[in-house]
Amino acid sequence: MMEGLAGFAAAIVALATPMSVFHVAWATLLGIFVGSLPGLTATMGVALLTTLTYTMERDTAILVLICMYVGAIYGGSRSAILLNIPGTPASAATSLDGYPLAQKGQAGYAMALATAGSALGTLVGIVMLVVLAPPLAEIALDFGSFEFFWLAVFGIVISGQLTGGVAPLKGYIAGLLGLMVAMIGSEGIHAHVRFNLGFHQMNGGIALIPAMVGAFGFAEVLTVMWRNKPELVEKNSTDDRVLPRLADLIRYKYTIIRSGIIGTLVGIIPGVGEDIGAWASYAAAKRTSPEREEFGKGSREGLTAAETGNSAVVPGSLIPALTLAVPGSAPAAVLIAALFIHGIRPGPMIMIEQPTFIYSIAAMLVFATIAIAIYGLSLTRLFILVLKIPREILMPVVFTLCVIGPYALTQRTFDIGVMVAFGLIGFVLRQMKYPMAPLVLGIILGSLLDKSLRRGLTLSDGSLEPFFSRPISLFFVVVIVVSIAMGLAPVRRSFARLTSRLKGKSKS
Amino acid sequence: MRFNSATADRATAAVFFALGAAMAWGGYVMDRLEIRQIHPASIPGLVPMILGAALMLCAILLARSAAATPRDTEDDDSGSLQDFTFTAIWSCVFALVLVGRIPFAAGAAIYIAGFAGWFLVPAAPIGSGRMKTALFVMLFGAVTAGAISALFRYGFLVRLP
Numbered sequence: 184m185m186e187g188l189a190g191f192a193a194a195i196v197a198l199a200t201p202m203s204v205f206h207v208a209w210a211t212l213l214g215i216f217v218g219s220l221p222g223l224t225a226t227m228g229v230a231l232l233t234t235l236t237y238t239m240e241r242d243t244a245i246l247v248l249i250c251m252y253v254g255a256i257y258g259g260s261r262s263a264i265l266l267n268i269p270g271t272p273a274s275a276a277t278s279l280d281g282y283p284l285a286q287k288g289q290a291g292y293a294m295a296l297a298t299a300g301s302a303l304g305t306l307v308g309i310v311m312l313v314v315l316a317p318p319l320a321e322i323a324l325d326f327g328s329f330e331f332f333w334l335a336v337f338g339i340v341i342s343g344q345l346t347g348g349v350a351p352l353k354g355y356i357a358g359l360l361g362l363m364v365a366m367i368g369s370e371g372i373h374a375h376v377r378f379n380l381g382f383h384q385m386n387g388g389i390a391l392i393p394a395m396v397g398a399f400g401f402a403e404v405l406t407v408m409w410r411n412k413p414e415l416v417e418k419n420s421t422d423d424r425v426l427p428r429l430a431d432l433i434r435y436k437y438t439i440i441r442s443g444i445i446g447t448l449v450g451i452i453p454g455v456g457e458d459i460g461a462w463a464s465y466a467a468a469k470r471t472s473p474e475r476e477e478f479g480k481g482s483r484e485g486l487t488a489a490e491t492g493n494s495a496v497v498p499g500s501l502i503p504a505l506t507l508a509v510p511g512s513a514p515a516a517v518l519i520a521a522l523f524i525h526g527i528r529p530g531p532m533i534m535i536e537q538p539t540f541i542y543s544i545a546a547m548l549v550f551a552t553i554a555i556a557i558y559g560l561s562l563t564r565l566f567i568l569v570l571k572i573p574r575e576i577l578m579p580v581v582f583t584l585c586v587i588g589p590y591a592l593t594q595r596t597f598d599i600g601v602m603v604a605f606g607l608i609g610f611v612l613r614q615m616k617y618p619m620a621p622l623v624l625g626i627i628l629g630s631l632l633d634k635s636l637r638r639g640l641t642l643s644d645g646s647l648e649p650f651f652s653r654p655i656s657l658f659f660v661v662v663i664v665v666s667i668a669m670g671l672a673p674v675r676r677s678f679a680r681l682t683s684r685l686k687g688k689s690k691s
Numbered sequence: 692m693r694f695n696s697a698t699a700d701r702a703t704a705a706v707f708f709a710l711g712a713a714m715a716w717g718g719y720v721m722d723r724l725e726i727r728q729i730h731p732a733s734i735p736g737l738v739p740m741i742l743g744a745a746l747m748l749c750a751i752l753l754a755r756s757a758a759a760t761p762r763d764t765e766d767d768d769s770g771s772l773q774d775f776t777f778t779a780i781w782s783c784v785f786a787l788v789l790v791g792r793i794p795f796a797a798g799a800a801i802y803i804a805g806f807a808g809w810f811l812v813p814a815a816p817i818g819s820g821r822m823k824t825a826l827f828v829m830l831f832g833a834v835t836a837g838a839i840s841a842l843f844r845y846g847f848l849v850r851l852p
Contacts, residue, residue: 238847350760352752356707359746363714366739373724375735378717401782408778409771578778579806580835583799586786587839591849596791599852603786607779614694615703633738640732672759 190539191313194546203246203550210247211554214254216569218261220577221268221407225255225457226513226623227399227581230392233521234588241525246547248521252514253305253497253551256457257559260297260490261566264290273457273496276465276489283481291563292427296483298559299427300439300490305552307443307491308450308498309545315451316541320506323531328639329649333659334453335632338509338624342454344666346618351670357617361625362632364389371634384597391520391626393589393601398619399513400585401606404578406613426560435487438468442491449492450499454624456512457493457500464492498548505529505541509628516623524592697757704754708747715743777809795851796840804832 210232217228232251236244259274264281277297284293326334339358347354367378368388379385432439442464449460468488469478478485500511501518508530510516522529533540585606589598609619643649650656668674693699718739723731781802789798807828815824843849 235842235847350756352749352756356746356749356753359742359749363710363739363742363746366714366742370735372733373727373729373735375722375724377721377735377739378714404782405775405778409775411771573811575807575810576831579803579832580839582782582785582806583803583836583839586790586799587795587843587849587851590790590852591843591847594850596852599786599790603783607783611694615699616695637733637737640737641730645730645732672756 187313190542191545194542198546206247207250207550207554210250211254211551214251215258218255218258219270221262224271228255229514229517230395231584231588234591244525249547250551257301257555264293273493276461279479280482280485295427296486297490300487301494302552302556303439304443304491304494308447308495309548311447312498313545316502316506320534323507328635330655332635333656335628337659338453338628340663340666341452342621342624344670345455345459346620353617354621358621358625361622362629364626365629393598394605396585396589397602397605398609402609404582405610435484438488439491442488443495446492446495447499450496450511451502453509454620456620457496460496461489461493465489513620513623516627700757701754704750708750711743711746715740791852796836799836800832803835804829
């Protein structure tokens with residue numbers, strides 16, 4: 184523990200150079216702009232910025248991507264509060280109380296609370312990252328093919344279950360589609376080329392960056408142009424303040440700590456993401472708050488809980504990303520791809536190969552958090568101006584970047600076609616309420632699942648027994664079975680009947 | 692047909708079933724590499740077969756549950772079809788037709804100016820207002836395309852298409 188904190192302190196000192204501060208300043212500001220504009224998500228921002236980091240030094244590249252991620256998740260609160268449209272899906276819960284506060288003429292104070300919540304949530308997550316990541320990496324060293332297979336299945340099932348909303352089946356289908364995309368190209372054991380459909384460009388598989396830029400970039404452009412234009416709530420109150428009151432933060436201290444922990448834990452679950460972190464924190468705050476009837480009508484506590492929860496997911500999602508190479512959220516999936524591009528191999532070996540890297544990431548998160556706090560409390564007017572940029576001006580620029588970004592990685596026009604295909608399919612799937620996170624997770628985990636299953640079966644000479652008898656495997660199997668069962672309507676109904684009966688008995 | 696409806700779910704279930712069947716069949720007939728004497732449990736088609744079967748099962752469940760799935764009454768698929776159609780077609784024309792055939796900067800300038808002009812020029816006041824807006828979008832397209840191209844060409848040393 185002390186060793187971890189010492190490593191963390193050393194990483195902060197190493198990062199405190201003028202050049203690093205300069206990169207933190209521009210990347211975080213860009214992230215906040217990206218997040219605050221409806222239609223530009225954190226995933227899209229990180230994916231597009233990845234294409235601009237190819238020529239940067241390793242640590243600088245990771246630093247600007249982390250700053251973009253933190254900034255974009257925070258920036259989503261601006262449009263959630265002022266437009267009632269979350270800039271990113273992560274801020275959907277923020278708009279529930281942020282927009283009513285803005286309508287009451289307290290937009291500035293709502294943004295100040297969102298800033299404080301985001302900064303404190305990220306800090307809680309950073310502490311948990313520093314404390315939990317090293318032991319998790321150590322546990323992951325015991326993982327063999329059998330455990331990695333179930334980990335991949337677990338990721339897809341949980342992500343599908345939690346992001347599928349009322350229809351977890353659509354989440355599972357999205358995950359399966361992602362896994363199927365990952366089956367294209369040369370497989371990892373015998374180098375046999377599968378499903379290339381006669382295109383030699385597909386021999387290496389579908390690259391993640393073009394797929395992500397399409398599914399999150401082009402699909403967003405189409406979605407923004409499909410929706411009706413939002414209306415901006417101007418700041419119009421004379422008693423509105425732009426700094427959070429210390430008394431409010433002290434009053435909500437338990438909400439902040441609880442939301443930070445919930446957000447981080449949600450972040451650790453593969454492929455779930457910031458929106459679920461925000462909703463889970465919001466629901467927990469609503470259950471325990473003495474002013475719960477104010478929730479949804481402009482509750483400051485509700486706003487704080489949502490923003491703390493979604494921001495805490497950022498460090499949380501990096502815990503499995505760094506230690507297991509399994510992303511905790513969609514932007515973390517892009518970050519994994521960026522880490523590989525810059526020569527870092529995330530996974531169980533990270534604490535052995537690069538023992539200080541996790542602390543460097545934590546230090547980068549601290550710098551990004553400081554930046555969002557400074558920008559958030561000082562540049563409120565500028566963010567309102569940014570929200571006034573017409574979508575007709577912004578979207579063609581975004582799409583031009585979507586075209587050139589994936590091309591820059593491999594210099595193949597084929598990847599532009601991949602981006603377009605994923606954009607069109609992603610748009611249709613989104614409109615049909617298929618979540619995108621399991622799809623992305625499937626593309627990332629497909630190779631791991633495929634190799635682990637076949638390698639495991641080879642090791643056991645075709646026997647399935649070790650897949651169910653080893654303790655960690657058995658744990659994953661139980662969780663997966665319970666998750667799928669809870670997603671089935673008849674099981675859910677029976678469970679609800681049982682709990683209500685038990686409650687009735689305990690009352691009597 | 693609405694995107695988020697029981698009919699749409701049944702139609703996609705049919706597509707997914709066909710896709711699953713194709714992948715399962717593709718995995719089944721895939722080369723088993725006997726000539727390399729690999730372990731039979733590590734054949735390349737194993738996981739595609741499983742995934743294909745799983746997708747077929749999910750497709751059946753999707754079709755069966757389509758009518759009972761709860762749906763938002765305030766769905767956001769009631770947007771502007773005209774704006775969407777133009778965006779989709781014009782963006783595809785840029786990405787799949789213009790890029791690679793004419794210099795990237797020129798293609799991007801045409802795309803950006805065309806996109807912004809399509810929406811902004813008709814919305815401007817008739818007469819000199821439209822002329823000014825048209826000039827603005829052309830200038831905006833040229834400057835933005837030039838800046839993006841220069842950034843990638845000289846900043847990141849990318850050989851543009």
